[in-house]
Amino acid sequence: MSTPLEDEVLREQLERVWAHPTGWRGVLMAVDHKVIARRYIATAFVFFFLAGALALLMRLQLSRPESGLIGPDRYNQLFSMHGTTMMFLFAVPVMEAVAVYLVPLMCGARNICFPRLNAYGYWVYLFGGIMIWVAFALNIGPETGWFSYVPLAGPEFSPGKRTDFWAQMVTFTEVAALAVAVQLVAQILKQRAPGMTLSRMPLFLWAMLVTAFMVIFAMPAVMVATTFLISDRLVGTQFYNPAEGGDPLLWQHLFWFFGHPEVYIIFIPALGMVSQIVATFSRRTILAYPAMVLALLANGLLAFGLWVHHMFATGLPRLGNSFYTSASMMIAIPSGLQIFAWIATIWDGKPRFRTPLLFVIGFIVIFVLGGLTGVMLASVPLDLQVHDTYFVVAHFHYVLIGGAVFPLFGAVYYWFPKITGRMLDERAGAWNFWTFFIGFNVTFFPMHMLGILGMPRRIYTYKAGLGWDGWNLVASLGSALIAISMLIFVVNILVSARRGKIAGGNPWEASSLEWATASPPPVYNFLRTPVVTGREPLWEGDDLPVMSGLGDTRRETLCVTIVEAEPDVRQKSAPPTIWPLLAALATTALFIGSIFHEWAVVWGAIPVAITLCGWFWPGRPTRRAVKAETSLEERAA
Amino acid sequence: MIRRLLALTPAFALTGCGGAQSVLDPASDQAASVFGVWTLMLWICGIMYALVLAFLALAIWRARRGLAGPPLAEGQKSPADRPLLRWLTGWVGLVVAGLLVLTFGSFLVDRQLAMADQRNALTVRITGYQWWWRVEYDDPVPSRRFVTANELHLPVDRPVRLELEAGDVIHSFWVPNLSGKQDLIPGRTNRLLVTPRRIGQFRGQCAEFCGLQHAWMALDVTVEPQTTFAAWAEAQRRAPPAPATAQAVHGRDVFVGAACNSCHQVVGQPAQGQTGPDLTHLASRRSLAAGARPYSRTALDEWLKNPQALKPGNHMPLVKMRPEERAALVAYLDTLK
Numbered sequence: 001m002s003t004p005l006e007d008e009v010l011r012e013q014l015e016r017v018w019a020h021p022t023g024w025r026g027v028l029m030a031v032d033h034k035v036i037a038r039r040y041i042a043t044a045f046v047f048f049f050l051a052g053a054l055a056l057l058m059r060l061q062l063s064r065p066e067s068g069l070i071g072p073d074r075y076n077q078l079f080s081m082h083g084t085t086m087m088f089l090f091a092v093p094v095m096e097a098v099a100v101y102l103v104p105l106m107c108g109a110r111n112i113c114f115p116r117l118n119a120y121g122y123w124v125y126l127f128g129g130i131m132i133w134v135a136f137a138l139n140i141g142p143e144t145g146w147f148s149y150v151p152l153a154g155p156e157f158s159p160g161k162r163t164d165f166w167a168q169m170v171t172f173t174e175v176a177a178l179a180v181a182v183q184l185v186a187q188i189l190k191q192r193a194p195g196m197t198l199s200r201m202p203l204f205l206w207a208m209l210v211t212a213f214m215v216i217f218a219m220p221a222v223m224v225a226t227t228f229l230i231s232d233r234l235v236g237t238q239f240y241n242p243a244e245g246g247d248p249l250l251w252q253h254l255f256w257f258f259g260h261p262e263v264y265i266i267f268i269p270a271l272g273m274v275s276q277i278v279a280t281f282s283r284r285t286i287l288a289y290p291a292m293v294l295a296l297l298a299n300g301l302l303a304f305g306l307w308v309h310h311m312f313a314t315g316l317p318r319l320g321n322s323f324y325t326s327a328s329m330m331i332a333i334p335s336g337l338q339i340f341a342w343i344a345t346i347w348d349g350k351p352r353f354r355t356p357l358l359f360v361i362g363f364i365v366i367f368v369l370g371g372l373t374g375v376m377l378a379s380v381p382l383d384l385q386v387h388d389t390y391f392v393v394a395h396f397h398y399v400l401i402g403g404a405v406f407p408l409f410g411a412v413y414y415w416f417p418k419i420t421g422r423m424l425d426e427r428a429g430a431w432n433f434w435t436f437f438i439g440f441n442v443t444f445f446p447m448h449m450l451g452i453l454g455m456p457r458r459i460y461t462y463k464a465g466l467g468w469d470g471w472n473l474v475a476s477l478g479s480a481l482i483a484i485s486m487l488i489f490v491v492n493i494l495v496s497a498r499r500g501k502i503a504g505g506n507p508w509e510a511s512s513l514e515w516a517t518a519s520p521p522p523v524y525n526f527l528r529t530p531v532v533t534g535r536e537p538l539w540e541g542d543d544l545p546v547m548s549g550l551g552d553t554r555r556e557t558l559c560v561t562i563v564e565a566e567p568d569v570r571q572k573s574a575p576p577t578i579w580p581l582l583a584a585l586a587t588t589a590l591f592i593g594s595i596f597h598e599w600a601v602v603w604g605a606i607p608v609a610i611t612l613c614g615w616f617w618p619g620r621p622t623r624r625a626v627k628a629e630t631s632l633e634e635r636a637a
Numbered sequence: 638m639i640r641r642l643l644a645l646t647p648a649f650a651l652t653g654c655g656g657a658q659s660v661l662d663p664a665s666d667q668a669a670s671v672f673g674v675w676t677l678m679l680w681i682c683g684i685m686y687a688l689v690l691a692f693l694a695l696a697i698w699r700a701r702r703g704l705a706g707p708p709l710a711e712g713q714k715s716p717a718d719r720p721l722l723r724w725l726t727g728w729v730g731l732v733v734a735g736l737l738v739l740t741f742g743s744f745l746v747d748r749q750l751a752m753a754d755q756r757n758a759l760t761v762r763i764t765g766y767q768w769w770w771r772v773e774y775d776d777p778v779p780s781r782r783f784v785t786a787n788e789l790h791l792p793v794d795r796p797v798r799l800e801l802e803a804g805d806v807i808h809s810f811w812v813p814n815l816s817g818k819q820d821l822i823p824g825r826t827n828r829l830l831v832t833p834r835r836i837g838q839f840r841g842q843c844a845e846f847c848g849l850q851h852a853w854m855a856l857d858v859t860v861e862p863q864t865t866f867a868a869w870a871e872a873q874r875r876a877p878p879a880p881a882t883a884q885a886v887h888g889r890d891v892f893v894g895a896a897c898n899s900c901h902q903v904v905g906q907p908a909q910g911q912t913g914p915d916l917t918h919l920a921s922r923r924s925l926a927a928g929a930r931p932y933s934r935t936a937l938d939e940w941l942k943n944p945q946a947l948k949p950g951n952h953m954p955l956v957k958m959r960p961e962e963r964a965a966l967v968a969y970l971d972t973l974k
Contacts, residue, residue, distance in 0.1 A: 071949050072849040072850060072851075072852065072949055072950055073849060073949070073950060076848075076849065144846075145846055149806075149807055149845070149846070151805070151806050151807070151823060152806040152807065152846070152847060152848055156805075157767075157805065157806050157848065242823050242824025242825075243824070247824070248807060248822060248823060248824070249822065284715065287718070287721055287722070287725070288722060288725055291725070313809060313817075313818050313819055313820045313844075313845075314820045314822060314827075315819060315820060315822070315825065315827035315828075318747060318751050321747075322744055322747065325740060325743055325744070326740055329736045329739060329740050330736070332732060332736060333729060333732055333733060333736070336728065336729065336732040337725065337728075337729055337732075339689060340692075340724075340725050340728045340729075341725065343689070343692050343693050343696050344696075344721045344724070344725065346693075346696045346697070346700060347692075347695070347696035347699055347700075347717075347721070348715055348717040348718075348721060349700070350700070351697075351700040353697075353700075361693065361697070364689070364693055365690065365693070368686060368689050368690075369686060372682035372685060372686055373682075375678070375682060375736070375739060376675075376678045376682065378743075379674055379678065379739065379740075379742075379743035380743060380747045381670065381671045381674050381743060381746045381747050381750060381817060382671055382674045382675055382678060382743065382817075383817075384671070384816075384817025384818055384819070385660045385668075385671050385675070385813060385817045385818070386660070387817075387818060387844070388809060388811075388818065388844040388845060388846075389844065452659065452660045452661060453656050453658070453659050453660070453661070454656060454658030454659050454660065454811075454813045454840075454842070456811070456842055456843070456844045456851075457844075457846070458846040458851060459851055459852035460851075460852050461852050462852065463855075463928070466656065466657070466658055466840070467656050467659070
């Protein structure tokens with residue numbers, strides 16, 4: 001046991017070693033995963049609300065037939081920006097951002113693996129997002145949908161620079177997503193707390209591990225696709241031009257090979273969040289942990305085998321289509337298993353119905369319905385009827401809002417105390433939940449009817465008298481209720497961040513390691529590295545054991561063996577620096593320049609190379625560091 | 638059997654059966670088969686959903702009875718673990734069984750659609766353009782082929798083979814009452830077989846986003862008795878009557894003399910343009926500008942006054958002419974029956 005005096009000395013020492021610069025320098029040089037993650041989450045939510053505002057405009061336009069409020073050109077930009085922002089700038093980044101905050105804490109680590117790459121990823125994401133929204137504000141935003149099918153998005157039918165900005169924005173966000181994915185894989189596999197064997201990992205870590213691998217395998221496909229598109233548009237290659245031996249279906253294959261896993265990249269982290277919340281509020285370990293892990297892996301694997309169900313109407317061979325039908329239906333098995341296990345956990349637990357659990361229950365009710373319409377869409381004949389109609393719009397909002405945004409809101413209510421040290425208001429939380437839940441169903445359930453009654457997607461207006469008028473009005477009214485709900489959410493966040501009840505280290509009596517430190521956690525996360533002896537470390541009864549031996553005179557993190565999580569080596573963790581920001585600026589210049597001229601790729605590579613050299617230049621050890629190191633070795637000897 | 642199930646289907650009762658553009662009102666063999674799949678899906682998925690909700694409600698109700706005590710960690714076994722795991726296995730089995738039924742049902746219907754009888758089939762080539770449909774009726778005798786636009790007449794009870802092509806970007810052919818959709822892709826020919834079984838007027842609409850006027854790219858479909866169809870086809874093959882009144886003659890001159898004929902074709906007149914819809918029998922069609930307005934002289938006049946007002950962004954330019962010229966042009970176009 002350590003004495004309070006020893007603790008105090010260690011705390012001071014760690015604070016000195018892990019201190020980051022203050023003021024503007026601190027803002028620009030930050031490499032602390034918590035600082036980056038807070039920015040990441042806030043930025044993603046800003047994009048979420050912006051894209052939501054676009055959705056409100058679309059619902060306003062569609063609330064009555066032949067409305068002249070918004071013209072086709074503006075409307076096409078609205079839905080293109082809505083989809084693009086929600087998928088590329090909100091959903092994937094926000095899930096990764098939450099992981100950037102939580103994964104190192106759940107692993108009992110001092111900082112995330114590759115902290116500078118982390119900072120770089122955030123800056124690239126931020127600049128890409130700003131670029132596309134500035135373009136949109138200047139009326140050069142994307143106009144061909146978030147999926148940008150060629151030849152409509154090709155040089156002939158989409159002249160100007162609108163589609164190029166879109167394609168380059170994809171490159172930005174994919175670079176950022178890949179950066180985070182690499183960090184998460186390295187962090188989860190190599191930098192867990194000692195004793196946290198693979199079979200003791202919290203389900204959120206499993207979910208993020210699967211997600212990160214999926215990002216690594218799926219994102220390159222879309223980067224290839226958009227690079228082909230840009231080169232078709234800029235330098236006259238003919239990848240997608242059938243007249244010159246190209247093929248418009250190549251785009252669809254590449255895009256959906258990314259696009260389908262993409263929705264699981266959004267959804268699987270949410271499954272991890274749900275598992276954490278259900279276990280905490282049911283006060284019971286999740287039923288059938290091994291089956292849950294296997295289900296996550298199965299989701300991740302199967303997600304790569306069903307992209308063709310987006311292409312049933314393109315006239316591919318029928319037998320081939322049938323294989324994708326089976327694969328698409330199969331993914332309902334692991335998902336169904338997990339749903340059962342969560343409900344069973346609530347059944348057998350001692351649940352407390354706080355806001356996070358409310359959102360999880362809302363998730364189950366909504367997501368299961370979306371999953372079932374997904375099963376319907378897997379059937380080739382039925383899909384050919386409802387494909388590209390509002391039925392599909394209803395389906396994917398049920399699975400994406402129900403399957404990812406509800407758990408995310410639950411997660412915000414659940415982890416907000418950890419991040420800010422204060423609780424969110426429960427009463428406002430209940431209001432937030434019920435308005436969202438009702439507003440969501442009023443908005444999106446009628447869309448099933450609209451699709452069945454023949455209303456296609458992506459139309460800026462529609463003829464009166466086809467039976468669509470009433471349902472559209474209902475949907476538009478529902479969207480207003482969602483807007484109110486979001487307002488409650490924002491007010492709750494802003495007020496509670498200042499005046500909320502003080503949370504303390506573990507307000508929910510949860511079991512995972514992020515709750516074993518103060519709220520908000522100190523810059524070095526844990527005074528001493530925790531040691532894990534079971535799947536629910538904080539519920540194991542006795543005090544959480546800790547280990548010593550990690551250096552306190554320089555930034556150090558612990559690497560462990562992959563399976564058994566035995567301490568392996570001490571790894572130096574990078575200090576704050578300006579280089580990731582400079583590298584991100586150079587990358588941004590290259591990406592934006594290449595929208596306008598192909599030589600920007602060549603000349604733009606020079607500043608990128610220079611900033612990367614600065615980034616990786618081996619720092620000469622300062623005299624103080626040398627002295628500290630020798631004293632450490634003397635002490636060890 | 639399907640009829641009886643149909644009456645029981647809740648969504649069906651909710652939305653009513655009407656609709657000239659509805660999946661719920663099948664008027665062909667193909668649409669009826671798909672409707673069967675829909676009904677099967679709705680039942681099985683509905684039951685599964687009810688089971689999940691019931692289990693969730695029970696779990697919440699059980700919890701409301703108030704259970705206290707310390708949290709349960711991994712090492713400690715709950716007495717309910719065993720039965721719950723057994724139930725879990727049963728649930729997964731049920732899911733697998735349901736999915737097997739649905740997969741096989743879907744596969745059988747798909748197979749049935751692929752192997753439908755094509756003897757004596759009529760062939761119609763449909764080409765999608767931004768934002769209208771070119772419809773060409775094929776015939777073994779080349780002189781008996783004819784072209785129309787934005788309308789599709791089909792004889793009842795005779796299979797029709799639709800050959801789908803695209804002139805610019807990807808479009809998608811979709812007449813929900815007759816069949817599922819099929820994309821029109823540049824550089825490819827997709828085929829769709831439809832056997833209409835019920836006489837009526839239906840509406841189709843482009844289902845793949847194709848640019849500014851994707852919303853107004855509709856297709857009027859008429860399924861009619863075989864004799865009516867034959868008469869219609871004969872009329873389509875003939876050139877329209879020559880303009881009789883002085884105003885109509887003036888209008889014809891405007892049509893041929895102004896920019897109209899560089900894009901549009903009227904058989905029997907020196908107007909051979911191919912980039913816009915064929916207008917040979919314009920006045921006999923149900924709607925104007927690919928479903929944007931029902932056909933009428935006033936609608937036609939408004940359309941010509943400014944084509945960009947009704948369908949902003951469409952490829953028809955504003956052709957400047959004096960009001961009396963436009964009136965004459967409308968009078969002429971209205972004779973094209």
